[in-house]
Amino acid sequence: xxxxxxxxxxxxFLTLLCLGYGAGSWAEKSHYxxxxxxxxxxxxxxxxxxxxxxxxxEVEQSELVTGSVVVSIDYFKRLLAILRxxxxxxxxxxxxxxxxxxxxxxxxxxEQAQAKGADLVINLxxxxxxxxxxxxxxxxxxxxxxxxxxxxxxxxxx
Amino acid sequence: MKFTxxxxxxxxxxxxxxPLIEFFWLVGGLVLVVGIVFFTLGLLTDLAVSRxxxxxxxxxxxxxxxxxxxxxxxxxxxxxxxxxxxxxxDSPLHEYEFTVSLINSDxxxxxxxxxxxxxxxxxxIEKVESENELAMVLYHExxxxxxxxxxxxxxxxxxxxxxxALLFGSDSGAADLVxxxxxxxxxxxxxxQESAADSFALDRLAEHYGHAGGAxxxxxxxxxxxxSQAEHIAYILASHPHPQDRIDAINSLIQxxxxxxxxxxxLTADILPPKExx
Numbered sequence: 001x002x003x004x005x006x007x008x009x010x011x012x013f014l015t016l017l018c019l020g021y022g023a024g025s026w027a028e029k030s031h032y033x034x035x036x037x038x039x040x041x042x043x044x045x046x047x048x049x050x051x052x053x054x055x056x057x058e059v060e061q062s063e064l065v066t067g068s069v070v071v072s073i074d075y076f077k078r079l080l081a082i083l084r085x086x087x088x089x090x091x092x093x094x095x096x097x098x099x100x101x102x103x104x105x106x107x108x109x110x111e112q113a114q115a116k117g118a119d120l121v122i123n124l125x126x127x128x129x130x131x132x133x134x135x136x137x138x139x140x141x142x143x144x145x146x147x148x149x150x151x152x153x154x155x156x157x158x
Numbered sequence: 159m160k161f162t163x164x165x166x167x168x169x170x171x172x173x174x175x176x177p178l179i180e181f182f183w184l185v186g187g188l189v190l191v192v193g194i195v196f197f198t199l200g201l202l203t204d205l206a207v208s209r210x211x212x213x214x215x216x217x218x219x220x221x222x223x224x225x226x227x228x229x230x231x232x233x234x235x236x237x238x239x240x241x242x243x244x245x246x247x248d249s250p251l252h253e254y255e256f257t258v259s260l261i262n263s264d265x266x267x268x269x270x271x272x273x274x275x276x277x278x279x280x281x282x283i284e285k286v287e288s289e290n291e292l293a294m295v296l297y298h299e300x301x302x303x304x305x306x307x308x309x310x311x312x313x314x315x316x317x318x319x320x321x322x323a324l325l326f327g328s329d330s331g332a333a334d335l336v337x338x339x340x341x342x343x344x345x346x347x348x349x350x351q352e353s354a355a356d357s358f359a360l361d362r363l364a365e366h367y368g369h370a371g372g373a374x375x376x377x378x379x380x381x382x383x384x385x386s387q388a389e390h391i392a393y394i395l396a397s398h399p400h401p402q403d404r405i406d407a408i409n410s411l412i413q414x415x416x417x418x419x420x421x422x423x424x425l426t427a428d429i430l431p432p433k434e435x436x
Contacts, residue, residue, distance in 0.1 A: 021178075076181075
C-alpha cells in the first residue's frame with residue numbers, strides 16, 4: 001500500500017492508461033457497430049460530391065443539410081501518438097478516430113436529409129478540425145470535430 | 159444513370175494493426191534508445207568525473223553556488239577536522255578544503271555538496287547519541303567525496319535532464335515517461351553508492367577509534383522496533399537502501415574484517431544551542 005502511495009503519479013499514469021485503453025476500445029467498438037448498421041440503413045440515399053449535373057428530373061426543393069460530431073481521443077491513443085512523435089510513421093491510433101468522426105458526420109447529415117424527404121444529397125463537403133481548449137496544446141487530451149454539409153435535393157414526383 | 163446502393167466491405171482508412179502490438183513495439187524501441195543513451199551517459203560521466211580534479215570541483219561548487227542556507231557550526235567543524243587528520247597521508251581527500259554546515263530542518267539526513275561542503279540537518283544531530291555515530295555519518299559523507307559520488311550524481315542528473323530535453327523536447331509527455339522509466343535504474347545505482355560509502359565509513363571509523371562500536375547504532379534507531387516486509391519493498395525505488403539492510407551489510411563487514419565492537423563515547427552536547435533558546 002505504501003509503495004502505491006509513494007509512487008502516486010506512476011499509479012495514476014497506469015490507471016489512466018488502462019482506463020483509456022479499456023473505455024476507448026469499448027467506445028470505438030460500439031461506435032463502429034452503430035456506424036455500420038446506420039450506413040446500411042441509409043445506403044439507399046445517394047450522396048455525391050458533384051454538383052447539379054447528377055440530378056435527373058425536376059428539382060422541387062433544395063436545402064442545406066449539415067451533420068457534425070466531436071470525438072475525443074483517449075489517454076491510450078494519446079500515448080501511442082506521443083510515442084509515434086518520437087519515431088515517426090503513420091499515427092495509426094488517430095486514424096480510426098478521424099474515420100469515425102467523418103463517417104458519423106456524413107451519417108448525421110444523411111439522417112437530416114432523409115427527415116426532409118430528400119432524394120439525394122449533392123455537393124458534399126467535409127471538414128475536420130481540432131477542437132476544445134486543448135486544441136494544438138501539448139500535454140492535453142484533445143478532440144477532433146468533423147462536419148459534413150451538402151445540398152439535399154427533393155425531386156418533383158411524376 | 160441509375161444509383162445502385164453498395165456496401166463497401168473493407169475500410170482502407172484505418173490500419174489493421176492491433177493498437178497493443180503497436181504500443182509494445184514503440185515502448186520497446188523507446189526503452190532501447192533510452193537505455194543506450196543512459197548507459198553512454200553513465201560511462202561519459204564516470205570518465206569526466208575521474209578526470210575532474212578537486213580544484214576544478216571546488217570552482218564548480220562555487221560557480222554553481224548551490225545554496226543550502228546552512229550556517230557554519232564550529233563544533234561540527236572541529237569534529238570533521240579531527241576526522242580528516244586521521245586520514246592516510248596519500249588520501250585524495252586532502253586536496254579538498256572541507257567545510258561543514260548545519261541546516262535548521264527536521265530532516266534526518268546529511269549531504270555531500272560539490273566543492274568539499276558537507277551539510278548536516280538538525281534532525282540528524284538530534285537523533286545521534288554518540289561521538290562514534292556522528293563520526294560514522296561524517297565519514298559516510300567523506301566516502302561520497304572519496305568515490306566522487308556527488309559529482310557522478312550531479313553529472314548523471316544533469317545529463318539525463320539535458321538528454322531527455324534534447325531528444326523529446328523540454329516539456330513533452332515523453333520526457334516524463336522516460337524520467338519515470340529511469341527512476342529505478344538510478345535508484346539501484348545510487349543504493350550501490352550508499353553501500354560503498356558505508357563501507358568506507360566503517361573502515362575509517364574502525365581505524366580512528368580502534369573499534370567499530372556505534373557504526374550501526376544510528377540505523378538501529380531509524381529502523382525502530384517494527385520493520386515490516388512491505389517497508390522493504392518500498393525501498394526498491396528509494397535512493398538509499400533500507401536501514402535494516404545497511405545494518406546487516408555493516409555487521410557482515412565488521413565480522414569479515416574482524417573489528418571489535420566496544421562501547422561508544424556519548425555525544426557532547428555542544429553542537430546544537432540549548433533547547434529553550436530555540
